[in-house]
Amino acid sequence: MFSKILIANRGEIACRVIRTARRMGLKTVAVYSDADAEAMHVAMADEAYRIGPAPVRESYLKIEAILDVAKRSGAEAIHPGYGFLSENERFAEACAAAGVVFIGPPPSAIRAMGGKSEAKALMETAGVPLVPGYHGADQDPALLRAEAERIGWPVLIKASAGGGGKGMKVAASAAEFDAQLASAKRESAAAFGDDRVLIEKYLERPRHVEIQVFADGQGRCVYLFERDCSIQRRHQKVIEEAPAPNLPSEVRRRMGEAAVAAAKAIGYVGAGTVEFLYDPAQGGFYFMEMNTRLQVEHPVTEMITGQDLVEWQLRVASGEPLPVGQDDLTIHGHAIEARLYAEDPDRDFLPQTGTLEHLGFPPCGPHVRVDAGVRAGDAISVHYDPMIAKLIVWDVDRASAVRRMRAALGATQVVGLATNVRFLEGLASHPAFLGADLDTRFIERHRADLLPEPAAAGPRALALAALGVLLDRERTAREAAAASADPWSPWVRTDGWRLNEEARDTLTFRENGEDRLVGVVYRRDGYRLELPGGESVTAGGEFNPGGTLEADLDGVRLSSVWVRQGADITVFHPGGSHRLTLVEPLTGALDQDVPGGRVAAPMPGKIIALLAEPGSRVEKGQPLLVLEAMKMEHTLKAPSAGTLTAYRCAVGDQVEEGNDLVSFEAEG
Template sequence: MFKKILIANRGEIACRVIRSADRLGIDSVAVYSDADADARHVKLAGEAFRLGPPAPKASYLRGDRLIELARQSGAEAIHPGYGFLSENEDFAAACAAAGVVFIGPPAAAIAAMGSKSAAKRLMEQAAVPLVPGYHGDDQDAALLAREAERIGYPVLIKASAGGGGKGMKIVERREDFAAQLASAQREAQASFGDDRVLIEKYLTRPRHIEIQVFADSHGNVVYLFERDCSVQRRHQKVLEEAPAPGMNEERRRQMGEAAVNAARAIGYVGAGTVEFIVDTLSGEFYFMEMNTRLQVEHPVTEMITGQDLVEWQLRVASGERLPLTQEQLRIHGHAFEARVYAEAPARDFLPQIGHLRHLREPAQSAHVRIDTGVEAGDEISPYYDPMIAKLIVWDESRERALDRLAQALADYEIVGLDTNLDFLGRLARHPAFRAAELDTGFIGRHQAELIPPPPEPSREVLALAALAELCSVAAEREAARLRSDDPDSPWHAVTGWRLNQDNRHALHFRHGEREYAVVAHYRPDHFVLELGEHKLRATARLDGDGRLRADLDGHRVSASALREEKTLTLLFAGAAYELEPFNPLLAGLAAEDDSGGLTAPMPGTVVAVHVKAGDTVEKGAPLMILEAMKMEHTIAAPFDGTVESVFFLAGEQVKEGAALLALIKTEGK
């Protein structure tokens, strides 16, 4: 077994590998970019080395520097995690040439599966069923258009060199093919340095089921059963489970053996995942791709098998045989993994950047596990994937595991930027999901229920917001009293006393477009709160960590209340409410702006400009394409109008909030 390894990655996977290495008595060496200098994985490792500036090309993608640091630190092996260089055959070969063990498959196996097109041809030779498509090397745009016609719309364009939803586009009509092809090629080039694509028939209601395989250098190959990854947005997985609902033993064996045969065909060693697409109507399964690395969703397999897959990786890479045979592997219980992202579901899951001002995780146990690489106060930067954590739950049955997932999501608290927590909670509670009515179109089909308009604050929420403000004021006055030379001065009193008036205080809040008022009457040991015609008796205590504990007419509840500048964020009953306390006497009215100043939703690069000054456009027309976090975002016209100015050219960098174009609204529209 190794004595020291270098982890050529960041975030939660780096922390995950460190955890297993520590348990096995293996020293870990971390690496970091300038953006990650104070990151959690750096703190957990025994030692750490700087790679360079934040951009991946200048840091985590510097294979030569990583090998140099492995040698310098005395690390015998490099664990690539996933993403970055984990599926780069040149890096695997360079490690071997330098005498450093690459904790992954041989370079030849990565090469065999690195091109989706080549992998499909190889699987075709091995008699593994394939979805009808074009996997050739000729990338002439006219040829690709003809192949799409031959296959029949709808078709799926996919980046040949990568995965994770990057460079993947669904094309419903031939009229859209050219634009979608160009977009897929740009994303593929930006993400993988390779703009080649393949085209496949798009199955309208497929399930995405993958098989975890493991192989050693002694010729042993096993499958550790399946995971259902059908629930996706932006063609990226968001919630996975194991085992797959409705999977019978015969189909499990067929898919498992097909995956093992695929691994054997390329001389595979280490952890890998063979992904299949399953037709929900016929039940037939088709090879989609093989990921030659550990998957993001590997924890659900660990939970149902009781195995540590990172430990297996380390043992196999050091030359040991697989810890178990196929006959010894068993499924026990059911597990889910929910990916907690900094993103805005209501804005087409647009990635978000910002600081984690408040972070409270569910309590971990034998049933609840959290894999994360961030802590409260950390920043979600524009340079890397916006994942905050992976929430994994396990129980004896799917129904009980789902209940645990819903509860854990309700207990999760994040303030500082938009997240998908509310969306995940609704997904876990959705009747169709609980009934396992799964396919890759699940989110789109149930979008109205999964992404409803923001909830209006209830009377309870408004009462808690008022109590949080009152407790905060009382705490500030008490602190001032203790600092004062005259602590008994009446000016420090917190009784709400008013000269010639009832001891009352009106609090005003704005939530979205609406305004709310709560009138608080001070009593010696409680408050009476007026919310319209409704009155309730209330007491409250605000702890130093922002936890508000209140009694509302005998109903004891708790919430988290966080105040920053003009915003009060209240986390209560699994939902987050952003309220703006304000003084109505000072509130101004903002005039409507029809100039149509369109701003960048996040830092990025302008990759295409579709209009020029003087052009007339209709509402919804694409104006500009912005690339950020390796995904393209189309800036569309919010109304009919005329382009007054375009402020950026293709290739230029923009900051968040930068004005991209100016659009004059057409009168009467």
């Protein structure tokens, strides 16, 4: 066994590998970019080395820099995590040449499965069913268009060299094909350094079911059952579960055996995942690709089998045999994983950047696991994937696991930027999800249900928000008084003290553009809060040392989390969470909505393409330009019918969030 390993990755997966290595008594070496100098994985590792600036091509994709750190630190092996260099055959070869063990499959296996087209040809030879498509080497756009016509619309254009939804586009008709092909090729080249694509028939209601395989260097290979990853947005997984609901045991066996045969056919060693599209109506399954690395969703497999797959990786890479055989593996219970992202579901899941001002997770134990790579105070950067954490739950059956997931999501608290927590709660509560009526377009079909208008804060939430403001003012006043020349002066009191009249005040909270007024009557033992609708409540309480608001509302005691960020106040309470803006009377003019007709950068990024002619008339929703940010392309469209008078940016420009990108005159 190794004594020291280097993790050539960052964030959640780097922290995940460090935890198992530490448990096994191994020393760990982290690498970091300038943007990650204070990151969680850097703090957790025994040693950490800078490898370059923030952009991945100048840091986490620099093979020479990573191998130099391995040499300087004395690391005997390198764990690549997932993404970055994890499926790069050149990196695996370079590790071998440098005398460092690559904790993954041999370069030949990565090569065999690294190109989706080549992998599909190999599987076709092996007799594994394939989705109808074109997997050839000729990338002439005219040929690709002709193949798409032959296959029949809609078609899926897919990056041959990568995964994670990058370089993947759907063309519903011939009119869309050229633009979608160009976009897929740009994304693929940017993410993987390879713009080759394949074309496949876009199946209407398939399920995404994948098999976890594991092989050792002695020729043994097992499958650790399946995961259902059908809940996706933008071809990226959102919720994964194991085992796959309602999968017949015979289909499970045939899938598992096919996956093992695929691994053995290429001399595979280590952890890998064979992905299939499954047609429940016909019982058939079709090979999609093999990921020659540990998957993001591997924890659900660990939860139902009781195995640590990272430990397996380390042991197999050091030359040990698999710890168990196929007959020793059984499924116990049901596990579900939800990916917590910094993204705004109401803005088409636009990735978000910013600082995590507050971050809270449910307590971990036998039923709940949280794999995170960030802490409160850390930043979500434009340079990397916006995943905050993975919430994983386990219970004896699926219904119980779903209940646990809803509870875990309800206990998750994020302040500082938009997240998909409310969207995940909607998924975990949707009747179709509860009934396991799953397919890869689940989110598209149920979008209206999953993205409802947020409910307004009720009386309890408003009362807690107001009580928090009042107690916070008291605390601030006490601190100011203690530092003043006269700490007992009545003029520093915040209890509404007056000489000859009842003390009153009004707090104004703004939510979704509507002002909500809360009247305050100061009392010796607390406050009386007059809420919208005529309801009033006697309120008192305190912030405990941990920051929790311990409130008493008309004799009902409850705990909540109250977080203030400037004028924004977020309240997490047993009934949900609400973000309100405190309108202070002396803060000056209120921000006004920007008039219609503006096209601004929704986040920092790089201009990739300009899609219309200056001076031309455009229709509402017509694509105007393409912005690349957070490793994905985002198409910005005309806000209304009008005239594009000029672009205020050029291809290649780096723009900041809020920058005006076009001059636009709206009609009417």
